[in-house]
Amino acid sequence: MTEGFTRHRANSAAAAPALSSTLPHHIRPNVTRPVVPSRWPRRLLYTGVVYVCGLVAFILYTRFPSSPNSHPSNGAFDGVQGFSSSQPDEQAIALAEEHARDVKMLPQGHSRLRELRCIGWRATDSCSPHGPRLPHLDKPCHMMVEHTQSGYCEVEDKQTKERFRVMRRYCRSMRSEGQFRCFDAEDFVNFPVIVEQTMNKALTSNFVLPQGREGSKGIVMVVYPKMVPSAYATLRSLREILKCTLPIELWYRPKEMQAAPGSMEPLQQFAASTADLTFREIDDKKATGFGAKVFAIYHSHFEQILFLDSDNVPVRDPSFLFETHEFKDTGAIFWPDFWHPRHTIFNVHGQSLLWELLDQRFVNMFEQESGQLVINRRRHGAPLELVKFYTFHTPNFFKTFELVHGDKDLFRLSWLKLKSPFHMMDTPPAVAGKAFNDSFCGMTMVQHDADGQVLFLHRNSRKLVGEPKRQYVHLKTLAALRVKEKLLLTRPGGRTKPTLEEIEEELEKGFVTPAPTLDAPEADGYPDAIYWTHLLSFRNTSKRIHYKIDVHAGLDGFTKGQTCYGVSDMVEKNEHFYFERFANFNFGGLETQLRKFAVEAAQVIKVHLNDSEIQATRQKN
DSSP states (O other): OHHHHHHHHHHHHHHOBOOOTTSOTTOOOSOBOOOOOOSHHHHHHHHHHHHHHHHHHHHHHHHSOSSTTSSGGGHHHHHHGGGOOSSOOHHHHHHHHHHHTTOEEOOTTOOSOOOEEEEEEEEESTTSTTSOBOGGGOBOTTSOOOTTOEEEEEEEETTTOOEEEEEEEOTTSSOTTOOOOGGGHHHHHHHHHHHHHHHHHHTSTTOOOSOOSTTOEEEEEEOOGGGHHHHHHHHHIIIIISOOOOOEEEEEOHHHHHTSTTTTHHHHHHHHHSSSEEEEEOOOTTOOTHHHHHHHHHHOSOSEEEEEOTTEEESSOGGGGGGSHHHHHHSEEEEEOSOBTTBOSSOOSTTOTHHHHHTSOOOOSOOEEEEEEEEETTTTHHHHHHHHHHHHOSSOHHHHTTOSOTTTTHHHHHHHHHTOOOEEOSSOOEEEEEEETTEEEEEEEEEEOTTSOEEEEEOOSSOOOSSOOBOOOOHHHHHHHHHHHHHHHHSTTSOOSOOHHHHHHHHHHOOSSOOOBSSOOOTTOOSSOOOOSEEEEEOTTSOGGGOOOOEEEOOTTSOTTOEEESOSBSSSOOSSEEEEEGGGSTTTTHHHHHHHHHHHHHHHHHHHHHHHHHHHHHHHO
16 A cells, blocks of 8 residues: 555656746646655664764763773773673783772762762672672673672762772572663662661651641551452451451542442441541552552551551451550561561562662561551651652662562661661461362461461452452454354354454454353352461471471462462471361351452442443433
């Protein structure tokens, strides 16, 4: 089509006559107009040359010193960097080693913001930033560095002309998802200085968080459309099963809830039937995802809070936590995650780049699980201000470099940075899950109180939805199969391949047969599958170095694609972990109640949507 159009235009141009100044403009003389050569190829060529020259200049600037006198002892080595090859060169290595002796470590605790010029990535051997130099693996500042490489970024202080090693990496310092470039070195180096400034402001006597009534206590939750059935189930459980009377704040983003019509209806109906349940809006555009939790905690109207993820449910009234000596002594109670430096899926260990970013020593302890937090906000305003800074400051190296997962470790890291007191529960998390043919699939993190008794069931792997969870179906493929079936019935021996028009027509008709469910139906008829049949716990007689939560794919009998946590073989003897039947606990029937509440929430949403459709139809008519 394009080719024909171009040819037509060319012929027209060739036949067009030149206008004569002596003829009227409406007359077309039979004089051939000379073809004027187009200038766009020449302009395109010039533009390309300018772009290439600019790119080369940028690369040279990021790799070499701006002047030969800026660092006299480095001139020879800087020149070698332009000849990086895939194989090491003895002369280049010798020059690199000599040069490295003049590149100092950046002093810890430096207190001024520095203007830095990035020189480049300096690769090292032995999986250590202190290992022998590998100059053939060096990279310019703008290039990504593979997560398995060791080395450091070389930078120059524009004021003092000193050169430093920063962003020092071992082979295990980064996760594969992290995006690392030395181009970020200046922001990275200045981050601890800005942290220090933030801390100093928060530690002044006149600094206070947005406060509620003195001595007030309550539960804080964040909800979004997908989590409404889970949140509704937790709220019903707190009030009706556990008889918890603590006031509750439900924080939400208005635009999120408005985008899912009817999603607020179950929560609003429940709020009308219970006391002290308040809705609060998150009005900060940046407070999305994990940031919504930090926003809610920071702006809560309670002085003392129990924060609960909306898929987290206590097994007894949690009000007692505010009266424990652990909380009264420290003003903050945290809970451990599955992961610790010896065994972590989030790469938080002694060689992580995290500790240089924070300018603090590695702390050998369990990572934090932030599905529940107990905090005295008045007492811990400064660390909460630091949590807020870590969450919303840009550039966000926690996220860019994948140094921590979401918000979960930002609380303990902020408390540690400020040396503020907190109590980390001693008992490592247990795992609640489902047993099938002597295989176990853990899907819920179980947290304990200070006495080692089960307190929270955090359903962070499989959420409650209140309706059957169905398999993914490609609608176009399904429509094509439907058309093919119809062709076989109506035209035996004829055409069986559907046309695009037939497929589109079938799509417009819609499908009445729902996709198959992911889980087999339960005997009680509730659509959410039962996942709490057994509890896997760590023996209190075992040493912590033996605490290791395996991650494995679900075996036959479990949902396809399900990630499972904990010991998979229930028959093989394990000296550090043991199983208990869920039914033996006094909260053994809690899951059935939660599944029932989730169904009720889903039904309220469905009724609201149906009523809205009926009303809209009546208005049209």
